[in-house]
Amino acid sequence: MRALAKPFRIDVEAVSSFLPSRALRGWHGILLLALFLASLAIATAHAQSGAAAGPPSPLATLVEWIPFILRGFLLNLGMSFLAMAIATVLGIGLGLLQLSRSRFLSLPAWLVTHLFRNSPWLVILFVVMLLVPFELQLPGGGTFIMSDWLKATFAFSLPVMANVSEIVRGAIVSIPKGQWESAESLAFTHGQTLRWIILPQCVKRAIPPWMNWYALLTMATPMASILGVREAVGNGQAAMEAAGARPELLVPFYLFLLLLFFAYIYPISIWTRMIERKYAVDS
Amino acid sequence: MNSIATVMRFPALVAVMGATLLAAAAPAQAEGGRLEEILERGTLRVGVLGAFKPWSFPSPDGSQQGIEVDLAQSVADTLGVKLEPVVVTSANRMQFLQQGKIDAIIGGMYDTAERRQIIGIIEPAYWTSGPTLMAKEGAVASWDDLKGKPVCAKQGANYNKQVQQDYGPRLVAFAGNTEGKAALRAGKCVAWLYDDASIMADLASGEWDGYTMPVSVLFNNPWASAVPIEELDKPWGVFMTGMAYKWQADGKLVELEKKWEVKPSDWIAEQHKRLEWDESYLKGQ
Numbered sequence: 001m002r003a004l005a006k007p008f009r010i011d012v013e014a015v016s017s018f019l020p021s022r023a024l025r026g027w028h029g030i031l032l033l034a035l036f037l038a039s040l041a042i043a044t045a046h047a048q049s050g051a052a053a054g055p056p057s058p059l060a061t062l063v064e065w066i067p068f069i070l071r072g073f074l075l076n077l078g079m080s081f082l083a084m085a086i087a088t089v090l091g092i093g094l095g096l097l098q099l100s101r102s103r104f105l106s107l108p109a110w111l112v113t114h115l116f117r118n119s120p121w122l123v124i125l126f127v128v129m130l131l132v133p134f135e136l137q138l139p140g141g142g143t144f145i146m147s148d149w150l151k152a153t154f155a156f157s158l159p160v161m162a163n164v165s166e167i168v169r170g171a172i173v174s175i176p177k178g179q180w181e182s183a184e185s186l187a188f189t190h191g192q193t194l195r196w197i198i199l200p201q202c203v204k205r206a207i208p209p210w211m212n213w214y215a216l217l218t219m220a221t222p223m224a225s226i227l228g229v230r231e232a233v234g235n236g237q238a239a240m241e242a243a244g245a246r247p248e249l250l251v252p253f254y255l256f257l258l259l260l261f262f263a264y265i266y267p268i269s270i271w272t273r274m275i276e277r278k279y280a281v282d283s
Numbered sequence: 284m285n286s287i288a289t290v291m292r293f294p295a296l297v298a299v300m301g302a303t304l305l306a307a308a309a310p311a312q313a314e315g316g317r318l319e320e321i322l323e324r325g326t327l328r329v330g331v332l333g334a335f336k337p338w339s340f341p342s343p344d345g346s347q348q349g350i351e352v353d354l355a356q357s358v359a360d361t362l363g364v365k366l367e368p369v370v371v372t373s374a375n376r377m378q379f380l381q382q383g384k385i386d387a388i389i390g391g392m393y394d395t396a397e398r399r400q401i402i403g404i405i406e407p408a409y410w411t412s413g414p415t416l417m418a419k420e421g422a423v424a425s426w427d428d429l430k431g432k433p434v435c436a437k438q439g440a441n442y443n444k445q446v447q448q449d450y451g452p453r454l455v456a457f458a459g460n461t462e463g464k465a466a467l468r469a470g471k472c473v474a475w476l477y478d479d480a481s482i483m484a485d486l487a488s489g490e491w492d493g494y495t496m497p498v499s500v501l502f503n504n505p506w507a508s509a510v511p512i513e514e515l516d517k518p519w520g521v522f523m524t525g526m527a528y529k530w531q532a533d534g535k536l537v538e539l540e541k542k543w544e545v546k547p548s549d550w551i552a553e554q555h556k557r558l559e560w561d562e563s564y565l566k567g568q
Contacts, residue, residue, distance in 0.1 A: 064343050071345055134382045145384070148375065226458055228372035230333065237459040238334035238341050245336070246490055247465040
């Protein structure tokens with residue numbers, strides 16, 4: 001109500017530093033839940049007003065298919081964990097490379113970082129799907145089958161890698177230069193300074209944005225369904241098709257998927273916000 | 284910032300990144316006949332589509348079911364091995380077959396001249412269908428009516444391009460059938476462009492009162508199963524040819540039409556009649 005009294009003004013700072021973790025509030029969850037239940041009620045009523053001996057209600061259909069959708073969701077989780085692990089390892093390497101004094105190292109690292117940071121994820125996904133072969137020849141002589149979900153995981157890890165690279169670079173740069181000089185005067189080598197003095201401080205600063213990117217990554221994983229990966233959304237679509245492709249299924253099924261992701265990601269957002277607040281004071 | 288110089292003490296990271304980029308493809312090596320391989324393995328891997336009712340679609344427990352899964356099961360039963368349906372998409376099924384990930388495709392695939400260059404198409408075909416339209420009664424009278432109008436279609440359907448070129452509709456392609464048909468119902472497009480076999484199943488379901496199939500199919504294209512191209516004239520290909528012949532000749536397909544409540548197709552009835560061996564000469568003996 002307070003907002004009504006004020007003249008309308010766009011809060012530039014709030015918009016430019018938009019983070020899901022800051023934007024989401026508890027009432028969003030309650031609203032979504034209410035919407036979901038309302039839509040189910042409407043869809044159920046709609047189905048029951050039709051032929052009595054007709055197909056089962058959308059709610060009953062959804063309940064029947066929930067285990068199938070949840071099994072798909074496990075793949076979303078698996079993809080998000082693996083992609084985040086790859087992105088973190090490669091991103092830290094890339095971020096450190098960006099700060100290398102040698103132009104031969106820093107320039108390519110800068111290029112890779114900015115290429116993947118500024119490309120649509122869907123385009124990266126398609127490129128990786130088309131470029132990465134089905135089978136990889138391992139140095140040991142064996143072959144490794146790249147299934148579609150693995151390829152998609154790798155594709156998702158690239159943009160996150162680039163963003164982790166920027167997080168790492170930013171965190172290192174944000175450490176006052178005096179610390180490097182002090183460490184040097186204490187006879188630390190560059191490697192030792194980085195490892196024992198600089199990086200431990202970076203971890204604290206980098207964790208909130210890192211978790212934020214994890215949330216974004218998890219939300220992006222359903223894109224893989226476009227390429228036939230059988231994750232939650234793909235399974236949801238297959239379930240709707242198997243249940244007769246009735247249009248009244250669309251709303252409850254997609255709302256269920258929405259809630260599924262929300263229930264997983266929202267706690268992460270809250271946690272991120274807590275960590276952010278905790279470290280905001282002493283930096 | 285020049286103090287951060289020895290960052291390059293991370294050769295392992297560089298190696299990982301390099302190896303990822305340099306990893307090369309290696310074609311699968313098939314030694315010995317595929318038929319022998321399947322028998323030794325004890326499982327038959329058949330590529331089927333993921334959500335294509337009633338040919339192949341999931342059951343709530345996650346396993347695949349449908350006409351094509353039943354056909355694949357009949358192959359496995361004949362060989363005395365276990366069936367492992369592998370869910371494929373129309374974009375990856377031929378690659379899967381070439382890479383040896385699956386032994387055969389029974390996955391709603393049109394038999395085309397282009398595909399015959401790459402994979403071993405089995406004759407005879409087991410089904411036939413063609414692209415047609417589902418629309419509200421009176422909305423569309425002929426293919427030519429589509430010019431400039433929005434038409435909902437399925438992403439990746441190989442006739443989309445032909446329809447676009449010949450009749451000039453504004454195609455709106457959807458990833459899922461449910462979404463495409465919901466858009467038709469919501470009035471976002473004048474018609475749903477899809478396979479007549481599937482549209483007939485929708486119309487028969489009673490969910491689409493007031494909708495019709497106003498135009499005849501653009502063409503009729505048989506659906507064929509397929510084996511790797513090098514296996515076509517080897518035991519595995521010849522075995523599958525025998526299976527495909529038996530599906531037609533001994534009425535398996537007619538039986539499956541009934542089981543899955545598909546509108547009986549004239550083509551299947553005709554094929555059954557044509558390929559059924561006339562045993563009348565035995566009676567006189």
